[in-house]
Amino acid sequence: MDYAPSNRNSASTKIVVAGGFGVGKTTFVGAVSEIDPLRTEALVTNESEGQDDISKVQQKHTTTVAMDFGRITLAENLVLYLFGTPGQRRFWFMWDDLCRGAIGAIVLVDTNRLDESFSPLDYFESKGLPFIVAVNQFDGTREYTLDEVAGALALRPEVPIMRVDARDRESAKEALVRVTEYALMQLTQADPGSDHGRLRLFYRGDREHTGLDNITFIDRDHVASVEDASDTVHTQRGAFDSGYLFDVRTDYAKGAQPVRFLAEGRDESATEDNLLGAAGGTFQNEGDNEITGIHMSDGDPSTDGILGAKLPHPFTGGWRLFWTQQHGQNTTWEIRES
Numbered sequence: 001m002d003y004a005p006s007n008r009n010s011a012s013t014k015i016v017v018a019g020g021f022g023v024g025k026t027t028f029v030g031a032v033s034e035i036d037p038l039r040t041e042a043l044v045t046n047e048s049e050g051q052d053d054i055s056k057v058q059q060k061h062t063t064t065v066a067m068d069f070g071r072i073t074l075a076e077n078l079v080l081y082l083f084g085t086p087g088q089r090r091f092w093f094m095w096d097d098l099c100r101g102a103i104g105a106i107v108l109v110d111t112n113r114l115d116e117s118f119s120p121l122d123y124f125e126s127k128g129l130p131f132i133v134a135v136n137q138f139d140g141t142r143e144y145t146l147d148e149v150a151g152a153l154a155l156r157p158e159v160p161i162m163r164v165d166a167r168d169r170e171s172a173k174e175a176l177v178r179v180t181e182y183a184l185m186q187l188t189q190a191d192p193g194s195d196h197g198r199l200r201l202f203y204r205g206d207r208e209h210t211g212l213d214n215i216t217f218i219d220r221d222h223v224a225s226v227e228d229a230s231d232t233v234h235t236q237r238g239a240f241d242s243g244y245l246f247d248v249r250t251d252y253a254k255g256a257q258p259v260r261f262l263a264e265g266r267d268e269s270a271t272e273d274n275l276l277g278a279a280g281g282t283f284q285n286e287g288d289n290e291i292t293g294i295h296m297s298d299g300d301p302s303t304d305g306i307l308g309a310k311l312p313h314p315f316t317g318g319w320r321l322f323w324t325q326q327h328g329q330n331t332t333w334e335i336r337e338s
Contacts, residue, residue: 011078015179016099017068018085018124019108020116024136024166025084026068028108032172033070033082072176080176085120095123104183105131106175108166112141114152121153130183134164134175158251185253203252207237209244216296217312218321221248226262226291226323234288240264241291243323262323262335264291270328294323 017025068084083098099105105124109117117133124131135149144152146161155161160182165171184201205212211229218224227241234240243262250256266274270289297305298318304310313319315337324332 012081013078014081014083014102015176016083016085016102016105016129017108018095018105018120018131019136020110020113020120023108023110023113023116025108028106028136028164028166028172028175029068029070029082029084031167031169032072032176034073035071099124099127099129102129104179105129106179107131107133108136108164109133109149109153110136110138110141111144111149112138114149117153121155130179132160132162132175132179132182134162136164136166158254160254182253185251202248203246203258208239209242209258210237211241212244214291214293215307216294216321217308218245218296218314219312222246223248224261224294224296224321225258226294227264228290228292230290231288240266240288243291243294262291264289264325267328267331273328289325289328292324292326294321296321 017028019025068082070082070084072080072082074080083102085095085098107117107120107124121131121133133150133153133155135146137143146163150159150161160178162175162178164175181204185204203209203212209227210233211227212225213228215223215225223246224243225246226243229241241264242260244258245261246252246258252258266289274288296312296314297320298310298312299305299320300310314321321335322332323335324330
């Protein structure tokens with residue numbers, strides 16, 4: 001028998017697909033998995049009487065008793081594993097093992113049986129595992145707006161909710177992308193001095209917010225970051241660099257944007273360079289002004305003054321805020337309280 005060689009440098013990640021009995025978990029995993037999914041199904045028997053209400057899913061004759069397992073290769077060295085949880089309550093003791101090491105979960109819900117969704121939602125809330133809600137719209141059921149479903153489930157405003165067709169591969173893939181994005185937008189740590197934590201994406205840049213490579217703490221709840229983009233990016237988007245204020249208490253996964261407090265332009269030297277460069281010839285244009293840094297400081301040059309070592313108090317007690325630029329006249333500016 002031939003065996004494929006294993007890649008010892010490969011990495012894997014894991015997403016859990018959960019929900020009540022008969023909500024479409026097995027179908028979801030089967031639709032998106034690149035391999036024939038491993039299923040642990042058994043016939044529905046009278047053992048579930050008094051524990052599971054099957055009156056609204058009478059067409060369902062089997063149930064998952066351990067898990068559904070599927071796999072998606074994301075890159076040559078990155079594999080995503082899918083684990084579908086058992087839906088019947090008497091098998092829920094397995095959830096802890098199935099969810100261990102997962103980056104997030106998709107909770108499938110049936111609007112005809114929303115009451116069965118509260119236990120899975122409470123479970124992931126209690127575990128602190130990021131999750132999204134995916135409404136699997138069954139044929140012949142009343143369609144509600146996502147806001148109505150979110151309200152009925154008492155979801156926190158930041159929890160993503162979307163529609164999904166568990167039978168459709170592309171629809172299932174969209175849900176996987178959504179939960180991955182949401183999971184990456186969070187940070188957990190026992191305390192600021194802890195040696196261990198779980199680092200996730202705080203803010204993902206876009207065309208209007210790019211090149212954010214300099215950052216400073218402003219106070220306990222705010223950080224400032226400035227762009228240092230290239231002339232090419234300036235031309236492509238029709239705008240120079242900017243500075244933005246972020247609130248660490250804000251969840252930026254749902255479309256919130258930082259406050260723009262600084263808009264870079266061209267100083268006299270950079271303007272002359274641009275005009276001479278546009279005229280052609282051998283003149284070497286240095287390029288547009290670019291913001292190269294931002295720094296909140298109380299003047300302490302020791303290691304006690306490095307980023308994050310102290311809690312800043314803007315514009316009081318000797319704390320001052322500076323930003324620098326390159327090209328043109330290479331000026332250092334101070335931002336002062338008005």
